[in-house]
Amino acid sequence: MGGLFSADAWEKIWVFRDTFILGLANTGKMAAVALLLSFLLGLIFGLMATSGQKPLEHISRIYVELIQNTPLILQLCFLYYALAFSGNSIGILPTGMIALGIYHGAYMSEVVRAGIGAIPKGQFEAAASQGFGYIGEMYYVILPQSIKIILPPMVNQVVNLIKNTSCLYIIGGADLISLTYSFVTGASTGGAYGPAYLVSGLLFFVVCYPLSTLASYWENTLKLREQKTQVVPLTIEERG
Amino acid sequence: MIRLEKINKFFGDLHVLQDVDLEVAEGEKLVIIGPSGSGKSTTVRCMNFLEEPTSGKVFINGEEMTSKNKTRMVRESTSMVFQQFNLYPHMTILKNLTLAPIKLYHKSKEEAEALAYHYLDIVGLREKAHVYPTTLSGGQQQRIAIARALCAQTKIILFDEPTSALDPETIQEVLDVMIKLAKENITMVVVTHEMGFAKEVADRIVFMDNGKIVEVGTPNEFFKNPSNERLKQFLGKIIR
Ligand SMILES: Nc1ncnc2c1ncn2[C@@H]1O[C@H](COP(=O)(O)OP(=O)(O)O)[C@@H](O)[C@H]1O
Numbered sequence: 001m002g003g004l005f006s007a008d009a010w011e012k013i014w015v016f017r018d019t020f021i022l023g024l025a026n027t028g029k030m031a032a033v034a035l036l037l038s039f040l041l042g043l044i045f046g047l048m049a050t051s052g053q054k055p056l057e058h059i060s061r062i063y064v065e066l067i068q069n070t071p072l073i074l075q076l077c078f079l080y081y082a083l084a085f086s087g088n089s090i091g092i093l094p095t096g097m098i099a100l101g102i103y104h105g106a107y108m109s110e111v112v113r114a115g116i117g118a119i120p121k122g123q124f125e126a127a128a129s130q131g132f133g134y135i136g137e138m139y140y141v142i143l144p145q146s147i148k149i150i151l152p153p154m155v156n157q158v159v160n161l162i163k164n165t166s167c168l169y170i171i172g173g174a175d176l177i178s179l180t181y182s183f184v185t186g187a188s189t190g191g192a193y194g195p196a197y198l199v200s201g202l203l204f205f206v207v208c209y210p211l212s213t214l215a216s217y218w219e220n221t222l223k224l225r226e227q228k229t230q231v232v233p234l235t236i237e238e239r240g
Numbered sequence: 241m242i243r244l245e246k247i248n249k250f251f252g253d254l255h256v257l258q259d260v261d262l263e264v265a266e267g268e269k270l271v272i273i274g275p276s277g278s279g280k281s282t283t284v285r286c287m288n289f290l291e292e293p294t295s296g297k298v299f300i301n302g303e304e305m306t307s308k309n310k311t312r313m314v315r316e317s318t319s320m321v322f323q324q325f326n327l328y329p330h331m332t333i334l335k336n337l338t339l340a341p342i343k344l345y346h347k348s349k350e351e352a353e354a355l356a357y358h359y360l361d362i363v364g365l366r367e368k369a370h371v372y373p374t375t376l377s378g379g380q381q382q383r384i385a386i387a388r389a390l391c392a393q394t395k396i397i398l399f400d401e402p403t404s405a406l407d408p409e410t411i412q413e414v415l416d417v418m419i420k421l422a423k424e425n426i427t428m429v430v431v432t433h434e435m436g437f438a439k440e441v442a443d444r445i446v447f448m449d450n451g452k453i454v455e456v457g458t459p460n461e462f463f464k465n466p467s468n469e470r471l472k473q474f475l476g477k478i479i480r
């Protein structure tokens with residue numbers, strides 16, 4: 001039988017399975033580094049946004065608004081071609097790592113900001129009145145309480161980041177989606193659209209689904225624990 | 241011990257403290273009274289720089305407090321008990337009490353815990369060492385907050401309306417602990433509406449109105465024959 005899901009097509013996938021493994025590995029590598037970068041940026045800019053220092057808050061705001069209000073694809077192209085034209089091309093994967101890191105860093109920053117903003121003002125004051133400096137206050141008192149607010153949306157960002165590696169396609173990326181695309185359009189390998197995208201999608205699902213499940217599981221257990229031990233966090237407005 | 245020199249504080253256009261001069265001697269029990277919004281909290285919060293004066297100077301033990309040295313000075317000399325307790329909800333009582341001694345005063349865990357149990361005994365809550373704050377009544381939480389302040393072993397403890405958020409039936413247990421404390425050589429600055437406590441414990445009482453210190457005197461002078469008209473009115477309202 002011919003058709004979208006012919007045995008022929010499936011066989012082609014199996015023969016060229018290394019393509020998909022390579023794509024997944026590249027996506028994984030890129031996501032891992034981008035993730036690290038986005039955590040770091042998220043923490044730094046999230047802390048800046050809640051520092052009470054106007055200049056720092058403004059810098060953080062500008063970063064977040066610029067990144068959140070322009071398409072990721074544009075940022076990718078900008079970084080890639082700007083670097084290429086300036087003669088400093090760093091390669092597709094590193095470009096992806098940096099662009100995705102910066103992009104999701106902005107979202108992580110908002111997650112961190114909301115997490116810190118949800119902690120009542122009295123907690124900051126108690127720590128300060130004990131003689132904790134900013135770092136001790138954050139490390140021992142504020143962040144441990146924010147973490148339960150921060151973690152679930154953060155894991156969701158991780159899932160988004162993994163899926164967004166597919167945007168690398170626009171600069172001819174080496175990620176799973178790009179390789180799948182070159183596979184189905186390749187001269188010697190072409191054709192097997194159905195199975196190829198199915199396999200590719202399945203690989204994404206296998207990685208992302210456990211993460212999203214983990215996020216909601218976390219959210220629920222943390223909520224349960226909160227009912228047992230915590231006070232209701234105030235909203236940002238109430239912190240004054 | 242504490243000296244406020246010509247403290248002025250603005251919140252935006254609001255002139256909240258006007259030329260406040262005040263000196264508290266070592267070991268003195270100073271009670272601050274006055275109508276709501278008169279600047280009592282702001283005054284004590286200037287003593288540990290939770291609010292930084294717009295102008296004027298704060299001296300602790302002869303050393304001027306600045307935004308640069310406030311963390312160290314607060315750590316070395318003052319503790320605070322808040323109206324809303326502000327215990328750390330993510331830590332057990334024992335952890336609440338040992339955090340600062342271990343992290344800020346570099347005590348060993350054993351030393352810090354011994355100290356914590358010592359002060360838990362003083363506030364009568366040894367059996368609560370391993371529970372979380374929100375499982376306690378307001379009065380119990382406030383007694384723990386006092387124990388936490390004592391664990392820092394600072395010479396000065398600031399109290400900002402420590403019983404105002406409590407159910408009437410738990411107010412006395414907190415006042416009893418404070419009366420017990422007042423027998424020690426600790427410098428206590430207490431904002432309160434509890435006139436019985438003021439009469440029994442205060443060396444001097446400060447009456448504030450509209451951001452100014454209107455009257456300073458001994459309990460005798462205050463309650464027997466108040467000379468100031470506004471003070472008379474205030475006492476008339478508050479003593480039923
Ligand atoms: N963070 C703040 N921002 C703006 N206004 C404030 C702030 N804190 C206190 N105020 C105002 O300052 C005045 C004095 O407040 P406060 O010192 O808390 O008085 P009290 O403790 O005697 O009730 C009040 O009018 C209050 O509304």
Ligand SMILES: [Mg+2]
Nearest residue numbers: 280281282401
């Ligand atoms: Mg007040």
